[in-house]
Amino acid sequence: MPFSTVPTTSLPTLHDVEAAARRIGKYCIETPLLESPYLNQKYGGRLLLKAESLQVTGSFKLRGAVNRVGSLTDDERRRGVVARSSGNHGLAIAYCAGLMGTSAVVVVPETAPAAKAERIAAYGARVVKVPMKDLADVAAEITRREDRVLIPPADDFWVVAGAGTVALEMAEQAARLNAQIDVLLTCCSGGGLTAGCLLGLSKASPSTKVYGVEAVGFEKMAKSLAAGKRINLAPGGHSICDAISGLYMAEIPFEIIRPDLAGTLAVTDDEAKEAMRVAFSEFGLALEPGSAVALAAVLARKIPLEGRTFAVTLSGRNVDLDLAGAILASGEPTVGRA
Numbered sequence: 001m002p003f004s005t006v007p008t009t010s011l012p013t014l015h016d017v018e019a020a021a022r023r024i025g026k027y028c029i030e031t032p033l034l035e036s037p038y039l040n041q042k043y044g045g046r047l048l049l050k051a052e053s054l055q056v057t058g059s060f061k062l063r064g065a066v067n068r069v070g071s072l073t074d075d076e077r078r079r080g081v082v083a084r085s086s087g088n089h090g091l092a093i094a095y096c097a098g099l100m101g102t103s104a105v106v107v108v109p110e111t112a113p114a115a116k117a118e119r120i121a122a123y124g125a126r127v128v129k130v131p132m133k134d135l136a137d138v139a140a141e142i143t144r145r146e147d148r149v150l151i152p153p154a155d156d157f158w159v160v161a162g163a164g165t166v167a168l169e170m171a172e173q174a175a176r177l178n179a180q181i182d183v184l185l186t187c188c189s190g191g192g193l194t195a196g197c198l199l200g201l202s203k204a205s206p207s208t209k210v211y212g213v214e215a216v217g218f219e220k221m222a223k224s225l226a227a228g229k230r231i232n233l234a235p236g237g238h239s240i241c242d243a244i245s246g247l248y249m250a251e252i253p254f255e256i257i258r259p260d261l262a263g264t265l266a267v268t269d270d271e272a273k274e275a276m277r278v279a280f281s282e283f284g285l286a287l288e289p290g291s292a293v294a295l296a297a298v299l300a301r302k303i304p305l306e307g308r309t310f311a312v313t314l315s316g317r318n319v320d321l322d323l324a325g326a327i328l329a330s331g332e333p334t335v336g337r338a
Contacts, residue, residue, distance in 0.1 A: 010157055011157075011252060012157050012160050012161040012164070012196075012199060012252075012256075013199065014199050014200070014202050014203055016157070016158075016161040016164075016199075017161050017164035017167075017168060017199050017200050018168070019161070020063070020067040020158070020161040020162045020164065020165050021165045021168055021169075023066065023067055023070050024062075024063055024067055024162060024165060027056070027062070027066045027070075027096075027099070028055060028062055028063055028066060028165075029054070029056060030169055031050060031051050031052050031053075031054050031055050031169070032051050032054065032173075033049070033050055033051075033169075033174065033177070033311070034048070034049040034051055034283055035047065035049070036049075036282050036283065038282065039278075039282065043298065043305040043306070044305060044306035045305035045306050045308045045309060045310060046179060046309040046310070047298060047305060047309075047311075047312070048170075048174060048177070048179065048181070048309065048310065048311040048312070049283065049311075049312055050166060050169075050170050050311060050312070050314060051283070052166060052291075052313060052314055052315050053286065053288075053291055053314045053315070053316055053317035054285075054317070056095075057088075057091045057092050057095050058088065058091065058316055058317045059088035059091070059092065059243075059291070059315055059316030059317070059318060060088075060163060060166050060193060060313070060316065061088040061089045061091070061092040061153070061316070062092040062095070062096070063163055063165050063166065064089075064092070064156070064158065064159035064160065064161075064162035064163045064192065064196075065089065065092035065096045065151070065159070065162070066092075066096055066162060067158040067159065067161055067162030068151050068156060068158040068159050068162065069081065069093065069096040069097060069099075069100050069102065070096075070100060071158050072149065076149045077100070077101060079102075079146075079147050079148050079149060080097070080102050080103035080104060080105070080146070080148045080149070081097060081102060081103070081104050081105075081148055081149045081150070081151050082104070082105045082107070082139050082146075082148045082149070082150050083104065083105075083106045083107070083139070083150075083151050083152075084106075084107045084108075084136060084138075084139035084152065084153065085106055085107070085108060085112075085153050086108065086109055086112050086116070086243055086245070086246060087108065087112050087113060087116030087117070087120070087242070087318055088243055088315075088318055089153035090106035090108055090116070090120045090125070090127075091116060091119055091123070091318065093106060093125070094119075094120045094121075094123035094124060094125035097123075097124070097125060098124045103124075103125075103126075104124070104125040104126070105125065105126045105128060105142055105146070105148065106120050106126070106127055106128070107128045107129075107130060107135055107138050107139040107142065108120070108127060108128070108129055108130075109129070109130065109131065110130065110131055110132070111132060112129070113242060113288075113318070113319060113320045113323070114320060115318060115319065115321070116318050119318070128142070131235075132235060133235035133247070135246075135247075136248060152190075152250065153189075153190055153192065153246070153250075154190030154191055154192030154195075154250035154252070154253050155190065155192075155248075155250035155251050155253070156192075157252065159192055160196045160199070160252055160253055160256070161196065161199070162196070163192045163195070163196030163197070164195075164196030164197060164198075164200035165196070165200065166193065166196065166197060166200065166313065167184070167196065167197035167198075167199070167200025167201045167205075168200045168204065170184075170200075170201075170311055171201060171204035171205045172204070174309075174311065175204075179309050180207075180309060181201075181205055181208045181309055181310070181311045182207075182208065182209065182309050183208065183209050183210075183211065183303065183308060183309075183310045183311070184197060184201065184208050184210045184211070184310075184311045184312070184313075185210075185211050185212075185265070185294035185295075185297055185310065185311070185312045185313070186211070186212055186213065186312075186313045186315075187213055187244055187290060187291055187292075187293050187313055187314075187315040188212030188213055188214050188221050188264070188293075189214070189218075189220070189243065189244035189245070189246050189290070190220075190248055190249065190253060191212065191221060191249065191250050191253030191254055191256075191257055192250060192253050193313060193315060194210065194212040194221070194253065194261065195252070195254075195256035195257050196253075197210055197313075198210055198256055198257065198260050199256065209262035210260070210261055210262055211261070211262050211264060211265055211297075211303065212257070212261060212264045212265075213264070213265045213266070213267060213293045213294045213297045214244060214264060214265070214266045214267075214293070215241040215244050215245055215266065215267065215269075215272070215293060216239070216266045216267065216268050216269075217238075217239055217245075218233060218237065218239055218244065218245045218246075219264065219266050220232065220233055220246075220247075220248070220249040221249065221254075221257070221261075221264050222264040224249045224254055225257075225258065225261065225264065230249040230250075230251060230254050231249055232247055232248050232249055233247040233248075234247070235247065239269060239289075240269040240272060240273070240289045240323075241269065241272055241290035241292075241293060242288075242289070242290060243288055243289075243290030243291060243315070243316060243318075244290040244293065245290070265297045265302045265303060267293045267296040267297055267300060267302070271293075271296040271297075271300045272289040272290070272292045272293050272296045273289065273327045274296060274299060274300075275287070275292035275293070275295040275296035276289060276292045276324070276327050276328065277327065277328055277331070278299060279292060279295060279314065280328055285314065285317070286317045286319065287314055287316070287319070288316050288317060288318055288319035289327075290315070290316070291313075291314050291315040291316040291317065292314070294312035294313050294314070294315075295312045295314065297312075298310060298312060
């Protein structure tokens with residue numbers, strides 16, 4: 001029996017993003033687009049922050065999850081779903097499953113933050129912990145054995161379309177601020193958010209250049225674009241940015257991204273920590289490290305802001321409190337320091 005009513009080779013379009021926006025409206029909030037006069041002055045441009053960290057379940061992943069679970073057939077809903085996730089996608093799927101009358105199994109890496117795994121279980125999903133290298137295989141095996149529907153974190157028609165609603169909202173909010181976004185930086189792992197944002201901006205702001213921001217040591221997108229094909233990473237390596245340190249470059253996002261992405265950037269753990277401190281001190285926002293990398297790229301001057309309007313995604317807040325506390329207490333933000 002097929003696990004999806006749309007072929008895996010189908011690519012979503014702007015039309016599908018607009019349909020997703022209509023579908024998710026009753027479940028997702030419109031997150032704010034924030035601005036700091038201090039940061040604008042410090043960096044010589046205009047910086048807009050899309051605070052998806054304030055989304056229900058704590059990340060942008062809810063958008064794709066609502067769109068996907070809301071698209072299940074009656075038969076698929078009876079069978080239930082499987083997700084593989086370091087946390088945010090799993091949280092969103094578990095929440096939607098309970099909300100929409102189906103069951104969920106979420107396969108998480110053993111290294112997933114305890115706060116995320118505990119919250120997934122609290123939403124009613126069955127949590128299966130495995131080594132990172134076994135994540136995809138175990139999720140696929142459970143899908144086959146239990147005849148469930150597999151919902152990947154990025155390689156899914158509806159998930160990508162749902163993620164694109166971030167950019168639809170952002171473009172409308174920027175227009176209300178009399179801002180034209182010159183550059184958008186997205187937090188990037190499998191590419192779902194980056195691909196969705198390219199679709200979402202394709203009509204409302206086609207001149208916006210989109211860059212994906214990865215964690216140093218986990219540059220799947222950069223390597224894939226350089227090779228002209230998807231490159232998965234070998235197991236090993238470590239980054240504090242767990243939300244974007246997966247090993248797999250997703251097929252559907254890559255096909256959308258390959259012709260249109262302006263480029264990629266990569267930030268270190270220390271740069272992500274600095275962005276977490278700035279987000280907290282300047283906006284009162286708690287971010288997880290992987291959610292802070294787009295902001296980190298601006299703060300570290302990986303790409304010049306002067307004279308331009310930049311938007312960045314703050315993709316999630318689900319971080320262990322002890323880790324967040326240690327990072328925030330480790331020093332004052334050094335914004336603007338040469």
